[in-house]
Amino acid sequence: xxxxxxxxxxxxxxxxxxxxxxxxxxxICQKIGKTPNLTEAGIxxxxxxxxxxxxxxxxxxxxxxxxxxxxxxxxxxNAGIIDIGDDQAIVFKIESHNHPSFIxxxxxxxxxxxxxxxxxxxxxxxxxxxxxxxxxxxxxHSLTNHLLRGVVEGIGGYGNCIGIPTxxxxxxxxxxxxxxxxxxxxxxxxxxxxxxxxxxxxxVGNPVxxxxxxxxxxxxxxxxxxxxxxxxDTDSQKPTVQVGDPFTGKxxxxxxLELMKTELILSIQDMGAAGLTSSSVExxxxxxxxxxIDLDEIPLREKNMSSYEIMLSESQERMLMILxxxxxxxxxxxxxxxxxxxxxxxxxxxxxxxxxxxxxTIVCNLPLDFLVNESPELDREYEIKTSKVNLSNNKIFNKKxxxxxxxxxxxxxxxxxxxxxxxxxxxxxMGDTISIGIKSxxxxxxxxxxxxxxxxxxxxxxxxxxxxxxxxNNPIEGGKITVAEAARNLVVSGAKPLAITNNxxxxxxxxxxxxxxxxxxxxxxxxxxxxxxxxxxxxxxxLYNETNGKSILPTPVIGMVGIVNNIExxxxxxxxxxxxxxxxxxxxxxxxxxxxSSLYQEIFCDDLLGQVPxxxxxxxxxxxxxxxxxNDNEVINSAHDISDGGLLPCMIEMLLxxxxxxxxxLPPRIQNLNEENLLxxxxxxxxxxxxxIIISTKKPDKLMEFSKSENIKIYCIGKTNNTGVVEIPKYxxxxxxxxxxxxxxxxxxxxx
Amino acid sequence: MRVAIxxxxxxxxxxxxxxxxxxxxxxxxKYIWHKETNIENFDLIIIPGGFTFGxxxxxxxxxxxxxxxxxxxxxxxxxxxILGICNGxxxxxxTKLLPGTLIRNNALKFLCHDLxxxxxxxxxxxxxxxFKPTTKLNIxxxxxxxxxxxxxxxxxxxxxxxxxxxxxEENFNPxxxxxxxxxxxxxxxxxxxxxxxxxRSVFNHxxxxxxxxxxxxxxxxxxx
Numbered sequence: 002x003x004x005x006x007x008x009x010x011x012x013x014x015x016x017x018x019x020x021x022x023x024x025x026x027x028x029i030c031q032k033i034g035k036t037p038n039l040t041e042a043g044i045x046x047x048x049x050x051x052x053x054x055x056x057x058x059x060x061x062x063x064x065x066x067x068x069x070x071x072x073x074x075x076x077x078x079n080a081g082i083i084d085i086g087d088d089q090a091i092v093f094k095i096e097s098h099n100h101p102s103f104i105x106x107x108x109x110x111x112x113x114x115x116x117x118x119x120x121x122x123x124x125x126x127x128x129x130x131x132x133x134x135x136x137x138x139x140x141x142h143s144l145t146n147h148l149l150r151g152v153v154e155g156i157g158g159y160g161n162c163i164g165i166p167t168x169x170x171x172x173x174x175x176x177x178x179x180x181x182x183x184x185x186x187x188x189x190x191x192x193x194x195x196x197x198x199x200x201x202x203x204x205v206g207n208p209v210x211x212x213x214x215x216x217x218x219x220x221x222x223x224x225x226x227x228x229x230x231x232x233x234d235t236d237s238q239k240p241t242v243q244v245g246d247p248f249t250g251k252x253x254x255x256x257x258l259e260l261m262k263t264e265l266i267l268s269i270q271d272m273g274a275a276g277l278t279s280s281s282v283e284x285x286x287x288x289x290x291x292x293x294i295d296l297d298e299i300p301l302r303e304k305n306m307s308s309y310e311i312m313l314s315e316s317q318e319r320m321l322m323i324l325x326x327x328x329x330x331x332x333x334x335x336x337x338x339x340x341x342x343x344x345x346x347x348x349x350x351x352x353x354x355x356x357x358x359x360x361x362t363i364v365c366n367l368p369l370d371f372l373v374n375e376s377p378e379l380d381r382e383y384e385i386k387t388s389k390v391n392l393s394n395n396k397i398f399n400k401k402x403x404x405x406x407x408x409x410x411x412x413x414x415x416x417x418x419x420x421x422x423x424x425x426x427x428x429x430x431m432g433d434t435i436s437i438g439i440k441s442x443x444x445x446x447x448x449x450x451x452x453x454x455x456x457x458x459x460x461x462x463x464x465x466x467x468x469x470x471x472x473x474n475n476p477i478e479g480g481k482i483t484v485a486e487a488a489r490n491l492v493v494s495g496a497k498p499l500a501i502t503n504n505x506x507x508x509x510x511x512x513x514x515x516x517x518x519x520x521x522x523x524x525x526x527x528x529x530x531x532x533x534x535x536x537x538x539x540x541x542x543x544l545y546n547e548t549n550g551k552s553i554l555p556t557p558v559i560g561m562v563g564i565v566n567n568i569e570x571x572x573x574x575x576x577x578x579x580x581x582x583x584x585x586x587x588x589x590x591x592x593x594x595x596x597x598s599s600l601y602q603e604i605f606c607d608d609l610l611g612q613v614p615x616x617x618x619x620x621x622x623x624x625x626x627x628x629x630x631x632n633d634n635e636v637i638n639s640a641h642d643i644s645d646g647g648l649l650p651c652m653i654e655m656l657l658x659x660x661x662x663x664x665x666x667l668p669p670r671i672q673n674l675n676e677e678n679l680l681x682x683x684x685x686x687x688x689x690x691x692x693x694i695i696i697s698t699k700k701p702d703k704l705m706e707f708s709k710s711e712n713i714k715i716y717c718i719g720k721t722n723n724t725g726v727v728e729i730p731k732y733x734x735x736x737x738x739x740x741x742x743x744x745x746x747x748x749x750x751x752x753x
Numbered sequence: 754m755r756v757a758i759x760x761x762x763x764x765x766x767x768x769x770x771x772x773x774x775x776x777x778x779x780x781x782x783k784y785i786w787h788k789e790t791n792i793e794n795f796d797l798i799i800i801p802g803g804f805t806f807g808x809x810x811x812x813x814x815x816x817x818x819x820x821x822x823x824x825x826x827x828x829x830x831x832x833x834x835i836l837g838i839c840n841g842x843x844x845x846x847x848t849k850l851l852p853g854t855l856i857r858n859n860a861l862k863f864l865c866h867d868l869x870x871x872x873x874x875x876x877x878x879x880x881x882x883x884f885k886p887t888t889k890l891n892i893x894x895x896x897x898x899x900x901x902x903x904x905x906x907x908x909x910x911x912x913x914x915x916x917x918x919x920x921x922e923e924n925f926n927p928x929x930x931x932x933x934x935x936x937x938x939x940x941x942x943x944x945x946x947x948x949x950x951x952x953r954s955v956f957n958h959x960x961x962x963x964x965x966x967x968x969x970x971x972x973x974x975x976x977x
Contacts, residue, residue, distance in 0.1 A: 164765025
């Protein structure tokens with residue numbers, strides 16, 4: 002091959018093509034004192050991309066609470082870490098793979114899973130659970146079927162093969178995602194608190210090691226692609242989608258964990274977005290050292306790759322490590338056993354620079370501080386827009402019978418069972434899965450080997466949430482509700498919420514109303530995290546989720562992790578016969594029900610605009626503490642959060658499994674409504690007011706005592722029976738078998 | 754009771770089996786790396802589930818050429834007991850230690866859920882004797898290629914010999930297996946391949962404890 006001409010300077014046009022702005026290019030030339038060559042410009046462009054630099058969101062992300070007694074590692078590392086006692090810690094993070102998954106759903110989703118797993122095991126943790134949050138377009142849109150099938154197969158293809166259980170998540174459909182689906186994958190791992198590995202490089206002269214798969218031309222400039230809007234010629238971006246190999250992923254996982262049992266390794270980082278560029282730059286800069294890499298030593302899959310291509314390839318299943326000097330041979334043995342490439346590619350140097358050599362020529366020489374610390378931080382203009390529309394329930398009210406409404410809600414794709422999806426994932430491999438978020442609101446995985454004698458063990462509980470309608474109508478309140486609901490899902494499963502990871506999916510931040518959604522939801526998340534004592538320990542931002550100028554619904558996804566200190570205290574959501582159902586957080590007075598922004602509105606009004614149900618975070622916390630206290634005192638037999646759909650659909654979910662019935666005790670003021678006042682009944686049954694939980698109990702008297710002593714409002718709905726009929730006296734009766742059929746078959750019928 | 758668990762690159766149920774056997778037998782099983790060639794004196798060899806060699810080429814095809822396979826054949830020819838679960842079953846059919854082949858699920862989807870398998874009236878075998886035929890065991894499946902196929906003559910032979918160990922319930926066949934077959938025995942009854950994962954219904958936090966019954970019975974039979 003011909004030698005690369007390193008003297009060719011990058012032109013402004015080339016820089017813009019790489020994703021840099023004119024201003025950024027000028028800044029680069031000025032700061033490095035020369036016009037960069039193509040490789041250098043490529044590295045700058047990757048580091049300055051939204052994906053790596055968080056330039057639009059950085060200013061606001063900094064405001065989030067990130068510390069707490071139980072936080073071992075907050076944002077800034079490969080993943081966040083929290084202490085769960087007994088010298089153990091939980092490592093977790095969520096990350097998006099939206100753009101690649103739209104272009105190639107199978108590979109996009111598969112590599113999303115692979116990438117987030119590497120973020121977790123690179124810290125020394127064995128991954129124990131995968132979750133994923135998916136958003137697809139309208140179910141009738143021509144691409145939805147293809148995208149859904151591809152994404153689900155891709156997630157399964159990677160997770161099932163590598164042998165980490167996929168234990169939950171959520172899937173929603175809305176036309177705003179027609180041309181820009183969301184695939185957010187979350188991984189959770191378990192690590193010994195004293196054996197955590199970080200990414201900061203150290204020790205001048207120490208060897209830099211490349212392990213894993215070979216480098217090819219796939220995914221070049223993926224980070225830049227993920228930071229741009231789509232247009233109609235999205236197909237032309239196909240070559241930038243990375244290709245995953247879960248088998249190599251599995252070998253890499255086992256080899257890394259085996260190496261981590263030794264004392265040979267100093268620091269390690271996954272080659273994720275922007276591949277070798279971001280991993281080498283970040284490791285060296287965190288360690289306050291420099292790095293020198295000989296590109297001729299990189300294991301390559303294709304011939305004649307330029308230094309630009311090598312540095313920006315996003316080939317999967319690769320890691321960068323710094324070893325102790327002299328440890329190379331022992332480490333190499335482990336990787337050979339697993340048939341993986343192992344190459345010494347460079348060394349740590351003392352000047353804080355990244356120096357790349359190819360064929361004995363320096364092809365890149367850039368100052369690290371500049372790349373990391375001086376990457377732009379933008380203060381974009383924003384406007385937090387809240388919906389001015391204030392609809393009375395009257396406007397949303399639909400005259401259909403309760404029966405028709407409830408069957409429509411239960412059979413709606415955004416409510417019905419996602420069994421068609423989750424059965425394609427291996428959810429029970431590793432043998433520790435307790436709940437996949439079907440029999441309890443949260444997904445629950447046992448801490449392996451935590452049982453001792455009579456003690457049955459501990460578990461980690463995980464929930465993921467985002468209600469985009471709320472964020473759209475009021476970013477701040479919506480942000481609060483998203484966190485509150487994630488926490489509520491943990492509490493009703495018997496867990497104590499500990500911390501969150503977030504994935505902020507939005508449209509183009511250069512538009513001030515989109516920037517307003519970002520800023521507003523971060524403000525809401527901040528407030529809720531502070532009130533509920535669940536700091537943010539990791540996260541990801543995905544912007545420019547737009548096609549032809551149309552943005553997705555704002556989708557800041559929250560993944561929350563909690564601890565169950567005794568698995569015998571887990572609360573499930575299926576009620577049994579002859580238990581009394583109560584609403585916690587509501588009494589019979591003054592309750593009209595909040596139908597705006599509800600699933601009821603979404604299904605029957607064809608319009609999402611409206612106000613958002615108010616949330617009082619202090620009250621939310623009181624309700625959580627109350628439910629935990631009830632659980633400690635063995636008052637709760639089953640519990641479920643009231644969220645999408647409101648009281649009636651959520652209550653029916655508790656009755657489905659055992660095909661129970663109930664005679665609903667309606668508050669007197671809605672017992673005898675004439676036709677034009679039926680909206681009060683609908684509000685009561687379908688309103689989505691916050692901070693409410695349904696529980697079933699065999700000890701109603703004890704519950705009432707606690708309610709008085711703790712001053713928490715409760716309302717008795719009635720006693721379950723085995724009739725399989727939900728009676729709403731004087732109005733309607735609902736058949737549970739019919740509900741079960743709709744609930745189970747709605748999605749399979751849509752995707753036969 | 755000495756139990757060996759064979760580990761190939763890409764095996765992913767090896768630890769699950771290890772934990773299940775340790776819990777039930779109160780003895781430590783031994784992991785055997787696929788490049789080892791000397792595996793004598795084991796009462797039971799287990800080939801766990803997973804995606805050996807990424808399932809590339811064909812499920813189990815590459816693993817069936819690993820160095821350890823010769824020793825497994827020797828163990829089989831001595832009449833030793835072998836259990837292959839899921840991918841382990843696929844490896845056993847690829848090595849021809851068991852008849853038939855496993856092809857893609859008829860729905861063309863990976864499927865993971867609980868189901869019942871029904872113990873059949875078999876030839877003498879440590880894997881099934883001890884259970885009353887028609888006993889239902891609730892054990893989960895998790896596979897993409899569990900659709901068992903043999904041709905008509907071979908099927909007749911399997912039925913005649915009593916080599917069908919487990920069947921799925923009529924109408925609940927998850928993958929299109931011929932004759933609803935979920936597990937098959939060798940002609941001498943000492944080798945079993947099964948698609949469901951008994952190691953996932955062993956502990957109290959699992960949805961069922963029928964896998965524990967399966968292993969307890971197996972150990973009693975092997976020791977008697």
